[in-house]
Amino acid sequence: MHIYLPPSPDVFGMGVMFHRKADGSIWYVSVPLGPPLPDFGVELTPRSGRGKPRRSGDVQPACYCRDNEQRGDLTLGMQVVVYHQVGSNTYPVPFTLNGVESQVDVSGKLSYVDIWPAPLEASYNTTVTVHVQGVESKVVAEIYPLEKYQGFASLPPVPSPDADVYKTNNRAEAKVKPIGQVDIKLTAWTRDGCYYGSTVSVNWKVERKDAGTNPLQVEVTATSKTLGSQSKTITLKGKSAGGYFQFQNAKVGKHTVTVRADLLDGAQDADPRDNAVVVYPEVCQLPDIPRDREMHSELIDQ
Numbered sequence: 096m097h098i099y100l101p102p103s104p105d106v107f108g109m110g111v112m113f114h115r116k117a118d119g120s121i122w123y124v125s126v127p128l129g130p131p132l133p134d135f136g137v138e139l140t141p142r143s144g145r146g147k148p149r150r151s152g153d154v155q156p157a158c159y160c161r162d163n164e165q166r167g168d169l170t171l172g173m174q175v176v177v178y179h180q181v182g183s184n185t186y187p188v189p190f191t192l193n194g195v196e197s198q199v200d201v202s203g204k205l206s207y208v209d210i211w212p213a214p215l216e217a218s219y220n221t222t223v224t225v226h227v228q229g230v231e232s233k234v235v236a237e238i239y240p241l242e243k244y245q246g247f248a249s250l251p252p253v254p255s256p257d258a259d260v261y262k263t264n265n266r267a268e269a270k271v272k273p274i275g276q277v278d279i280k281l282t283a284w285t286r287d288g289c290y291y292g293s294t295v296s297v298n299w300k301v302e303r304k305d306a307g308t309n310p311l312q313v314e315v316t317a318t319s320k321t322l323g324s325q326s327k328t329i330t331l332k333g334k335s336a337g338g339y340f341q342f343q344n345a346k347v348g349k350h351t352v353t354v355r356a357d358l359l360d361g362a363q364d365a366d367p368r369d370n371a372v373v374v375y376p377e378v379c380q381l382p383d384i385p386r387d388r389e390m391h392s393e394l395i396d397q
Contacts, residue, residue, distance in 0.1 A: 175207060190223045279304065281302075281369065295350065305365065
């Protein structure tokens with residue numbers, strides 16, 4: 096494409112693309128070029144932190160807007176959103192940015208501040224405080240361009256993600272990890288195919304996800320309505336330990352076995368959601384073996 100009129104903050108530009116057909120003839124199409132888009136971004140410092148559950152910790156969001164100039168009747172602002180995500184739930188985090196206190200959105204799940212307009216090369220810093228949870232969580236900050244036409248001054252600005260030249264820096268996360276707690280994970284599996292006979296096996300492995308090195312007492316239990324229950328207590332001294340359960344007198348069909356790993360001696364798991372696995376061992380009927388035709392022989396007297 097040939098650009099014969101570059102765009103400016105106040106005026107659209109124009110370019111032209113030429114195409115050659117198979118017969119050698121040339122045709123062209125004119126292409127309007129909008130003003131250059133600004134770049135909105137947000138960062139979080141530190142990117143990761145550790146603390147004791149129920150203690151508070153600080154994270155510093157920094158947001159910026161580069162190359163933002165008024166374009167004709169279009170002006171851009173920015174909306175900064177911050178929330179604390181714990182599992183699948185999100186919670187608002189109060190903060191102040193550029194002297195403006197945050198508001199909670201209608202869902203009650205996040206906090207935000209609108210800055211209007213966003214000046215050229217503007218950069219804002221703030222601090223948010225969250226409480227360390229019993230499981231790993233994260234602070235999330237997002238930034239969106241706000242768009243508003245001056246001809247409609249009575250209307251509020253609205254988020255306009257497409258008004259940002261780079262969208263990869265519009266979101267930042269900071270992990271918040273608890274310390275002083277144990278975190279284990281259970282993996283269990285069985286044979287992919289059928290068991291032929293009346294004995295099935297369920298394999299399991301317990302892994303330690305936290306950085307602790309002290310031995311842990313763990314009870315592993317396998318429970319099935321059709322096969323019964325078994326349990327075993329192990330001492331987890333390293334990063335992982337494994338074993339298996341065998342069930343006798345299994346009938347033909349698919350069975351459901353729930354395997355669990357539970358900490359003993361009063362230890363609490365920071366994230367118990369990965370402490371149980373369901374497997375489905377299957378017992379199949381032995382296939383029928385066709386009998387060969389009987390062979391007859393005659394005894395011949397010598």
